[in-house]
Amino acid sequence: xxxxxxxxxxxxxxxxxxxxxPGRWTEPMAEQIAKELGIxxxxxxxxxxxxxxxIQYVEKGTGPTVRVLGKTSGVSVKELYQxxxxxxxxxxxxxxxxxxxxxxx
Amino acid sequence: MGTHMVILGSGTAGxxxxxxxxxTYDERDFRITVxxxxxxxxxxxxxxxxxxxxxxxxxxVRSRPQQLNTVVDYKQARIERVDLNGRTVYLxxxxxxxxxxxxxxxxxxxxxxxxxxxTGPGWGENVFTFYDLPGAVGLRHAxxxxxGGRVVVDVADLPxxxxxxxxxxxxxxxxxFQQRGIRDKxxxxxxxxxxxxxxxxxxxxxxxxxLADKGIELVTEFTLGEVDGPGGRLASYDExxxxxxxxxxxxxxxxxxxxxxxxxLGDELDFVPVDPHxxxxxxxxxxxxxxxxxxxxxxxxxxxxxxxGEVLVHNIGRFLAGQPLDASFDGHANCxxxxxxxxxxxxxxxxxxxxxxxHFPGPLGLPLLKESHANHLGKLAFEWLYWHxxxxxxxxxxxxxxxxERGKRRAHA
Ligand SMILES: Cc1cc2nc3c(=O)[nH]c(=O)nc-3n(C[C@H](O)[C@H](O)[C@H](O)COP(=O)(O)OP(=O)(O)OC[C@H]3O[C@@H](n4cnc5c(N)ncnc54)[C@H](O)[C@@H]3O)c2cc1C
Numbered sequence: 001x002x003x004x005x006x007x008x009x010x011x012x013x014x015x016x017x018x019x020x021x022p023g024r025w026t027e028p029m030a031e032q033i034a035k036e037l038g039i040x041x042x043x044x045x046x047x048x049x050x051x052x053x054x055i056q057y058v059e060k061g062t063g064p065t066v067r068v069l070g071k072t073s074g075v076s077v078k079e080l081y082q083x084x085x086x087x088x089x090x091x092x093x094x095x096x097x098x099x100x101x102x103x104x105x
Numbered sequence: 106m107g108t109h110m111v112i113l114g115s116g117t118a119g120x121x122x123x124x125x126x127x128x129t130y131d132e133r134d135f136r137i138t139v140x141x142x143x144x145x146x147x148x149x150x151x152x153x154x155x156x157x158x159x160x161x162x163x164x165x166v167r168s169r170p171q172q173l174n175t176v177v178d179y180k181q182a183r184i185e186r187v188d189l190n191g192r193t194v195y196l197x198x199x200x201x202x203x204x205x206x207x208x209x210x211x212x213x214x215x216x217x218x219x220x221x222x223x224t225g226p227g228w229g230e231n232v233f234t235f236y237d238l239p240g241a242v243g244l245r246h247a248x249x250x251x252x253g254g255r256v257v258v259d260v261a262d263l264p265x266x267x268x269x270x271x272x273x274x275x276x277x278x279x280x281x282f283q284q285r286g287i288r289d290k291x292x293x294x295x296x297x298x299x300x301x302x303x304x305x306x307x308x309x310x311x312x313x314x315x316l317a318d319k320g321i322e323l324v325t326e327f328t329l330g331e332v333d334g335p336g337g338r339l340a341s342y343d344e345x346x347x348x349x350x351x352x353x354x355x356x357x358x359x360x361x362x363x364x365x366x367x368x369x370l371g372d373e374l375d376f377v378p379v380d381p382h383x384x385x386x387x388x389x390x391x392x393x394x395x396x397x398x399x400x401x402x403x404x405x406x407x408x409x410x411x412x413x414g415e416v417l418v419h420n421i422g423r424f425l426a427g428q429p430l431d432a433s434f435d436g437h438a439n440c441x442x443x444x445x446x447x448x449x450x451x452x453x454x455x456x457x458x459x460x461x462x463x464h465f466p467g468p469l470g471l472p473l474l475k476e477s478h479a480n481h482l483g484k485l486a487f488e489w490l491y492w493h494x495x496x497x498x499x500x501x502x503x504x505x506x507x508x509x510e511r512g513k514r515r516a517h518a
Contacts, residue, residue, distance in 0.1 A: 064373075066328065066342075067262055067357070071373045078330065081342040087326070102402065 006032050011097075018093060018100040022057060025097025033095045037086070042095075046083055049075055053096040063093040063101035107134040108425060111194060111204035113184055114361075115141035115169045117149075117496070118396025118410035119210035124498030125418045127174040138178045138202060140194070144169050147238055148491060150407065153270055153443065155241035157281045158249075162242055172496045184211065187367040189389050206391050206421055209377050211364070213266050213397035213405055217356035220261055220329055227334015232352045235274060236266075247351060248281065253290030254350030259339055260297050261329040261357050264376075266397050266405035269452070271295070271355050272302065272312055273443045279319040280445030296324040296339065296347055305459030308452055311474045315444060329354070358405075360398055376400035381456065382432035384417050390424065393417055403456065404438040411495055412437040415506040437508040439465070441484035449480035455508040464512040466503055473513070 003010045004017060006029035012020045019025055030050060034042050042050070052073040056064050066089045070077035080088035089101050110126060112119045123139045146169045154160035170179040183197035187207070194202045215236055217223045223232065233244040258275045265271075275295045282288040295302070295316055301309035302316055302323060316323050330342040332354065339347045339354075360375030369388060372378050377394035379386055381401050386392035394400075395417050396410035403409050416434040423430050436456030443449045451471050452460035464470045471480055494501065 065263070068373045077342055081330075081344075085343060087343075 014100065016100060019097040020099060022054070022096075022098045029097065030095050033097075037091055037094065039084070039091075039095075043083075045075060045079070046092075046095075049073055049080065049083065049088070049092050050096045053092050053098060057096075057098040063089065063096070063098050065089050065101060107136060108205045109136045109138065109203065110206045110208065110421070111202055112137065112139045112208045112210055113187075113194065114209070114211035114396075114398065115139045115173070115179070116146065116210065116212050116396070117407045117491075118212070118398070118414065119208070120146070120169070120172045120496050121411060121414050121498050122208055122210060122395060122417060123177045124172075124174050124496065125414055126421065127177060128498050129418050130422065132176055136178070137176075138180060138204075139173060140180045140182055140184055140196065140202070141169055142181070142183045144181060146172055148488060150267070150270075150491075151488065152235055152238065152241045153273055153277070155238075156235050156244040156248055156274075157277055158245060159277075162238055165238070167492070172492075174497075184361070184363045185366070186363055187370055189367065189369050189392065192391070204391075206425070207393070208417070208421075209364070209370070209392065209394040209398045210396050210410075211361035211398045213264075213358040214361055214375075215356045216359050217354075219357050219359075220332060220354075222332040222334065223261075223329075223354060223356060225332070225334060227332070227352075230334065231337065231350065232332055232334045232354060234354055234356055236270075236355055244353065248278075251291075251351055253287060255292045255294065255337075255348060256351045256353065257294045257296060257339060257347055257349040258353045259295075259327070259329055259347070260299075260355045262298050264374075264405060265355050265358050267407075267440070268304070268404060269312075269440050269442045271297075271353075272316075274353060275321050276315065276319060276442075276444045279321060292322070293320065294322040294324060294347060294349075296327040296329075298326065298328045300325050303460075305454070307462070308454075308460040308474065311450070311462075312442070315476075319445075358397075360400075364398070372400050374400075380430075380432070381436065382416075382434050383420055383430040384413060384434060385420065385424070385430060393421065401436070403436040404440070406438055406440060407491070407495070408439045409437070412439075412506040414498075415500070434506065435508055437506060439504075441480055441487065443481065443484055444476050447478055447481050448476040449484045450474055450476050451480045451483065453508060453513075458508060458510075458513070461513045461515060463514040466509045467512045470512060 004013045011024040084091040148165045151160045151165040185195045235241040282291045302313035303309040327341045331340040364371035364375040378400045379394045397405040420430045439453045441449045453465045454460040462474045
């Protein structure tokens with residue numbers, strides 16, 4: 001299995017770069033992953049989504065789809081695309097250190 | 106008086122379940138009540154054919170109670186709310202019904218108003234859906250008037266029922282305009298939120314290949330954000346635009362509204378979460394969901410409801426007898442995909458196995474993932490089977506709930 005190094009720590013990821021062990025993620029890693037994905041600074045709104053993704057993952061065993069995020073995270077689908085232009089569900093899951101959401105293909 | 110089973114919804118899944126229960130168990134032990142809001146049972150697969158003049162709208166509709174075994178009690182009423190703790194369903198007109206076992210079969214609801222502009226100016230003029238009867242009829246007239254330009258078929262977002270129906274619409278549109286001799290004046294495009302023509306790689310390749318062969322442009326990862334009827338453009342949330350003269354949109358889907366009003370019953374989209382293999386609600390063991398109403402990661406299709414039904418009816422009996430449930434539903438789905446020119450292909454898959462080439466239900470059966478006239482005849486024969494065999498709750502010989510492995514060809518690494 002491939003690994004990636006964030007914040008000086010190697011972590012296991014899948015072929016597309018999603019964390020396979022969310023327990024290894026730390027907040028400082030998020031900034032670095034976001035930069036790699038073209039998001040220079042993580043604002044409070046980004047963090048609202050990232051924290052929400054992690055809670056959903058713990059509760060449901062998978063990250064939410066964009067539609068569900070728009071309904072439940074307090075951030076509208078429109079704003080989600082402004083925050084994470086290249087596909088909010090996948091990008092936010094990657095930054096939040098959780099596996100690829102099952103609903104999005 | 107025995108056990109009271111209440112089935113909410115008398116569409117494909119609810120009707121089949123009521124009749125199957127009635128066939129399977131002794132009626133002295135059971136009382137079955139089915140609730141639906143109207144008396145129009147629409148054969149939904151026929152909606153695909155209405156816009157092309159290949160099906161007559163009034164032939165697709167039959168009375169609901171007439172599809173039910175006569176000992177089943179049919180109540181025509183709007184479901185307002187379920188009180189899970191009190192095991193009571195509240196219906197319009199102040200009626201209350203209490204239950205021992207509840208089966209939620211109220212399907213999926215179309216939510217066109219949730220997409221900006223979709224039901225605004227242009228709706229019913231140059232923007233349509235064929236997912237309900239009035240929409241399909243309106244589209245038929247619009248197609249008759251259409252004599253050239255850009256037609257875009259768009260799936261707003263997942264989940265949707267019968268995920269192959271929009272593709273079939275695109276294939277049939279190609280055929281329809283060729284029949285009318287104006288195919289060279291029509292540009293066809295297919296826009297989808299997926300990253301390919303279909304979800305799973307082998308089928309996506311086969312179906313994507315058909316789109317290319319038929320000269321239908323494929324626009325991927327397009328999640329519909331806004332519809333501008335007068336301006337003739339669809340816009341995605343990531344701000345790409347697809348122009349159209351005629352848009353055929355499959356709107357967002359959600360579960361029935363009352364599910365959202367019933368505390369603890371549904372999820373964010375008002376679908377009912379149930380165990381993917383037993384169909385039982387995780388918190389309320391006397392509650393089950395079947396068909397499009399369930400939040401399962403399976404296709405929302407009549408065929409899936411049929412396969413689920415076999416497991417569900419068996420499990421209701423086990424639940425009442427205090428036995429452990431059978432976790433045997435495997436996500437089996439089976440769809441004919443109409444491709445135009447009197448041909449169709451067939452796909453068969455489940456939670457773990459993607460649609461593969463080969464034959465169904467065994468090596469000597471119908472070809473899978475390959476266009477053939479036999480499959481087209483299969484698709485047409487399905488309507489008769491639906492009314493006379495599936496709804497009455499009869500089993501199809503040789504076709505069981507579990508997905509067959511025989512006849513499938515897996516790629517060798
Ligand atoms: C265009 C199109 C083509 C299709 N083609 C195919 C195909 O080729 N093959 C296939 O297998 N499937 C196909 N399907 C899908 C198939 O029709 C559905 O999956 C199937 O009908 C699901 O059955 P259901 O009982 O879950 O929902 P439905 O059949 O939709 O029934 C739900 C019922 O619940 C009732 N209801 C909802 N809310 C309330 C309320 N508050 N109070 C009272 N009653 C309520 C409704 O009136 C309705 O009768 C197609 C669907 C469409 C739209």
